[in-house]
Amino acid sequence: xxxxxxxxxxxxxxxxxxxxxxxxxxxxxxxxxxxxxxxxxxxxxxxxxxxxxxxxxxxxxxxxxxxxxxxxxxxxxxxxxxxxxxxxxxxxxxxxxxxxxxxxxxxxxxxxxxxxxxxxxxxxxxxxxxxxxxxxxxxxxxxxxxxxxxxxxxxxxxxxxxxxxxxxxxxxxxxxxxxxxxxxxxxxxxxxxxxxxxxxxxxx
Amino acid sequence: xxxxxxxxxxxxxxxxxxxxxxxxxxxxxxxxxxxxxxxxxxxxxxxxxxxxxxxxxxxxxxxxxxxxxxxxxxxxxxxxxxxxxxxxxxxxxxxxxxxxxxxxxxxxxxxxxxxxxxxxxxxxxxxxxxxxxxxxxxxxxxxxxxxxxxxxxxxxxxxxxxxxxxxxxxxxxxxxxxxxxxxxxxxxxxxxxxxxxxxxxxxxxxxxxxxxxxxxxxxxxxxxxxxxxxxxxxxxxxxxxxxxxxxxxxxxxxxxxxxxxxxxxxxxxxxxxxxxxxxxxxxxxxxxxxxxxxxxxxxxxxxxxxxxxxxxxxxxxxxxxxxxxxxxxxxxxxxxxxxxxxxxxxxxxxxxxxxxxxxxxxxxxxxxxxxxxxxxxxxxxxxxxxxxxxxxxxxxxxxxxxxxxxxxxxxxxxxxxxxxxxxxxxxxxxxxxxxxxxxxxxxxxxxxxxxxxxxxxxxxxxxxxxxxxxxxxxxxxxxxxxxxxxxxxxxxxxxxxxxxxxxxxxxxxxxxxxxxxxxxxxxxxxxxxxxxxxxxxxxxxxxxxxxxxxxxxxxxxxxxxxxxxxxxxxxxxxxxxxxxxxxxxxxxxxxxxxxxxxxxxxxxxxxxxxxxxxxxxxxxxxxxxxxxxxxxxxxxxxxxxxxxxxxxxxxxxxxxxxxxxxxxxxxxxxxxxxxxxxxxxxxxxxxxxxx
Numbered sequence: 001x002x003x004x005x006x007x008x009x010x011x012x013x014x015x016x017x018x019x020x021x022x023x024x025x026x027x028x029x030x031x032x033x034x035x036x037x038x039x040x041x042x043x044x045x046x047x048x049x050x051x052x053x054x055x056x057x058x059x060x061x062x063x064x065x066x067x068x069x070x071x072x073x074x075x076x077x078x079x080x081x082x083x084x085x086x087x088x089x090x091x092x093x094x095x096x097x098x099x100x101x102x103x104x105x106x107x108x109x110x111x112x113x114x115x116x117x118x119x120x121x122x123x124x125x126x127x128x129x130x131x132x133x134x135x136x137x138x139x140x141x142x143x144x145x146x147x148x149x150x151x152x153x154x155x156x157x158x159x160x161x162x163x164x165x166x167x168x169x170x171x172x173x174x175x176x177x178x179x180x181x182x183x184x185x186x187x188x189x190x191x192x193x194x195x196x197x198x199x200x201x202x203x204x
Numbered sequence: 205x206x207x208x209x210x211x212x213x214x215x216x217x218x219x220x221x222x223x224x225x226x227x228x229x230x231x232x233x234x235x236x237x238x239x240x241x242x243x244x245x246x247x248x249x250x251x252x253x254x255x256x257x258x259x260x261x262x263x264x265x266x267x268x269x270x271x272x273x274x275x276x277x278x279x280x281x282x283x284x285x286x287x288x289x290x291x292x293x294x295x296x297x298x299x300x301x302x303x304x305x306x307x308x309x310x311x312x313x314x315x316x317x318x319x320x321x322x323x324x325x326x327x328x329x330x331x332x333x334x335x336x337x338x339x340x341x342x343x344x345x346x347x348x349x350x351x352x353x354x355x356x357x358x359x360x361x362x363x364x365x366x367x368x369x370x371x372x373x374x375x376x377x378x379x380x381x382x383x384x385x386x387x388x389x390x391x392x393x394x395x396x397x398x399x400x401x402x403x404x405x406x407x408x409x410x411x412x413x414x415x416x417x418x419x420x421x422x423x424x425x426x427x428x429x430x431x432x433x434x435x436x437x438x439x440x441x442x443x444x445x446x447x448x449x450x451x452x453x454x455x456x457x458x459x460x461x462x463x464x465x466x467x468x469x470x471x472x473x474x475x476x477x478x479x480x481x482x483x484x485x486x487x488x489x490x491x492x493x494x495x496x497x498x499x500x501x502x503x504x505x506x507x508x509x510x511x512x513x514x515x516x517x518x519x520x521x522x523x524x525x526x527x528x529x530x531x532x533x534x535x536x537x538x539x540x541x542x543x544x545x546x547x548x549x550x551x552x553x554x555x556x557x558x559x560x561x562x563x564x565x566x567x568x569x570x571x572x573x574x575x576x577x578x579x580x581x582x583x584x585x586x587x588x589x590x591x592x593x594x595x596x597x598x599x600x601x602x603x604x605x606x607x608x609x610x611x612x613x614x615x616x617x618x619x620x621x622x623x624x625x626x627x628x629x630x631x632x633x634x635x636x637x638x639x640x641x642x643x644x645x646x647x648x649x650x651x652x653x654x655x656x657x658x659x660x661x662x663x664x665x666x667x668x669x670x671x672x673x674x675x676x677x678x679x680x681x682x683x684x685x686x687x688x689x690x691x692x693x694x695x696x697x698x699x700x701x702x703x704x705x706x707x708x709x710x711x712x713x714x715x716x717x718x719x720x721x722x723x724x725x726x727x728x729x730x731x732x733x734x735x736x737x738x739x740x741x742x743x744x745x746x747x748x749x750x751x752x753x754x755x756x757x758x759x760x761x762x763x764x765x766x767x768x769x770x771x772x773x774x775x776x777x778x779x780x781x782x783x784x785x786x787x788x789x790x791x792x793x794x795x796x797x798x799x800x801x802x803x804x805x806x807x808x809x810x811x812x813x814x815x816x817x818x819x820x821x822x823x824x825x826x827x828x829x830x831x832x833x834x835x836x837x838x839x840x841x842x843x844x845x846x847x848x849x850x851x852x853x854x855x856x857x858x859x860x861x862x863x864x865x866x867x868x869x870x871x872x873x874x875x876x877x878x879x880x881x882x883x884x885x886x887x888x889x890x891x892x893x894x895x
Contacts, residue, residue, distance in 0.1 A: 039409045039412065039413060040221070040222075041221045041222030041412070071633060071636075071643060072571065072573055072643070073573075073574065073575070073595050073596050073599070073600065073633075073642075073643030073644070073645075074596065074599050074600070074601070074642050074643040075643075077571075087570060087571075088570065088571040089571075091569060091570025091571050092569050092570065092571040092572065092573035093569075093573075094565065094568075094569060096626075096630075096841065097623065097834075097835075097841075099413065099834065099835070101413065101416065107633075107634060135807075135809070137807065137808045137809060138808065149809055161634075168634065170634070177222060177409070177412040177413055177415075177416050178222065179416075179419075182416050182420070183416075183419065183420070183423070185561075185564070185565070185568075188568060195570055
């Protein structure tokens with residue numbers, strides 16, 4: 001009895017779905033944000049180097065070059081260019097899905113930064129000068145809270161988050177359809193060779 | 205000609221970067237032919253072996269018995285599996301070949317068209333340059349910025365032409381008339397050809413995308429054949445893939461029967477830990493986690509090591525032990541199953557292969573981020589179950605369990621929840637570094653037999669939810685107990701549940717001893733109103749006095765979840781969830797839930813959810829929002845749903861203010877009886893909060 005009752009419910013749900021299909025009442029008008037429609041052919045290594053250079057340029061623009069780190073759960077790895085730290089950070093990156101392609105991203109942090117608003121304004125100016133389109137995410141920058149992103153036409157994105165606790169600088173490489181990013185399980189040779197070259201720089 | 209702008213690129217390759225063309229269709233067809241041969245060989249083998257088997261059917265001896273057993277239990281089923289794999293693989297490869305042929309054909313067209321268009325632009329550029337030279341107009345046009353359609357005003361070079369003004373005017377007028385039309389036509393052609401070049405660049409990129417889709421599809425189909433899964437399982441093992449395929453299909457290699465061991469659950473030392481030497485019940489009826497944690501702390505190191513090695517299934521699935529301990533045991537378990545693939549059902553083999561893929565990915569990272577911890581791994585029943593941890597769950601400051609819903613048994617759902625857990629981990633990590641200490645930890649919890657997809661009616665009942673809830677409750681309390689006993693500090697524990705997972709998780713939260721810090725429901729399929737009469741039944745902490753940290757969202761386009769809730773007569777956590785045909789009005793709404801939007805917030809760069817899926821796929825959402833499109837599931841990156849979930853589970857939402865949060869009002873249902881027919885129905889009535 002019980003089984004039959006629920007079977008009816010299943011049939012009812014299916015019928016309702018079918019009816020909706022016939023009448024085509026799918027609601028429209030959901031806010032849309034355009035997905036990246038352009039894909040680059042950057043390789044895994046090119047994206048690693050891009051993310052690294054973008055973070056370095058951002059840090060230079062902020063004007064405080066010491067004390068940056070990359071979080072690893074509860075641990076931190078200094079973002080200081082030392083080969084062992086580069087190996088740790090760059091060796092940890094794996095592609096994130098990006099449409100049908102993939103891309104790398106990373107964040108660097110600085111705790112207790114003096115004058116977060118000043119830092120925000122400096123990096124914002126630098127990005128705008130380079131042609132990035134900067135958008136405030138929570139209203140105009142304030143000393144207590146500043147979050148904005150910078151977008152480039154090819155889908156690359158930078159992010160900045162500043163408050164009295166610290167600064168967060170984010171770099172998202174543009175989406176790529178290169179096989180080393182979209183099928184990285186099988187196409188890792190170039191990446192491994194690159195990481196090996198960093199490893200070779202580490203003092204024994 | 206003056207200072208020109210950018211010249212036409214010397215080669216189309218400068219514009220059409222990368223390539224959708226790789227290999228040849230003939231090479232793919234050769235693979236297809238090979239698979240045909242494999243299938244043929246399999247049929248030949250059976251054709252030859254069957255008569256031999258029949259010939260000895262009447263004989264009786266121990267040797268004949270053994271031969272029968274080998275053929276019947278190992279070799280014939282193995283050949284059948286091989287045949288199936290070859291069939292499926294061939295179908296996938298043929299489909300791939302057809303798609304590649306089409307992509308190559310179009311790629312050639314695009315390349316040729318771009319080459320032709322660039323040639324036309326070069327000619328137009330040259331023609332414009334010549335006109336500019338004649339009319340003494342400046343020339344600084346780049347190939348990708350055609351000049352305006354209007355001819356520049358002609359001029360005469362100093363010393364050239366007549367001396368009188370009238371003569372100059374006449375000459376200039378002549379130049380204007382002589383070149384206006386040619387200029388216009390050339391510019392128009394330039395514009396058209398430039399548009400064509402841009403179309404080619406865009407299409408070239410799309411073709412690469414389509415090629416990737418084809419490759420992904422064929423790889424997935426090949427990976428899901430029995431042989432494909434054995435290849436994954438065997439990689440890196442002694443004997444490698446060859447052994448895994450042979451043993452997995454037939455139970456033997458080189459004519460020698462591979463040994464079989466089964467997982468043990470009995471060990472005398474378990475008595476110290478469980479009050480029983482047999483740990484077979486630790487999944488379904490685990491001892492109190494606090495008891496386990498205390499007892500484990502009292503064991504000698506050597507005993508602990510012995511238990512991890514000898515009874516990994518028991519230790520790996522025992523709530524109350526630290527995740528790192530369980531991870532070690534469960535990795536032993538995965539390795540064990542990889543060694544004995546012949547003991548696995550197809551579903552079990554799929555889960556082992558997927559778990560191994562995740563562990564392989566971790567191994568490929570020089571510094572795993574996040575590190576993986578296999579928190580639970582159970583192949584003891586017909587439906588395999590697992591929980592995979594992301595981050596260091598021994599030390600994480602925030603630990604979030606993500607619970608799946610309908611049609612999400614571990615072997616089918618792990619790939620999706622692997623993505624979802626990494627997404628949440630990353631979203632939380634981006635928020636957490638503001639604070640000192642700890643980091644996020646996320647558990648993809650696939651620890652129960654989820655109801656099958658519609659039209660199966662299991663999803664309308666709470667049976668699966670009740671069974672799963674007991675185990676999830678044990679895991680939640682186990683996490684708290686283990687961390688407490690290890691003096692590792694209690695993490696903020698959160699539960700994020702999707703679809704029918706909300707039904708299950710809500711029941712679990714009525715059974716826990718340790719309160720969780722947050723409970724987030726995404727696309728809820730409704731809560732069982734008998735098991736959870738009000739939010740007050742849930743063991744969840746308060747955000748502010750009287751306000752529980754219970755959050756929920758239902759995307760406007762997700763009609764599946766509310767329809768399921770209405771059909772099952774379960775209460776909804778959000779009043780704005782819309783079922784088909786207004787059926788949601790038949791079920792009550794819980795009061796006191798902090799409801800948030802998942803429609804997207806373009807101003808903050810957050811996307812909306814457009815269907816029921818936790819991780820979206822495909823270019824468009826399914827009809828009635830049954831599925832979400834790529835990037836627009838509840839758990840996809842850069843969605844409002846994920847952003848708010850990350851904030852809720854990291855304690856960054858201090859109350860219902862901000863982020864468009866609304867506290868729901870309870871809306872009970874009233875029963876309505878038709879006096880004439882006796883039909884009893886029920887309808888939602890607005891009412892005061894009853895939390």
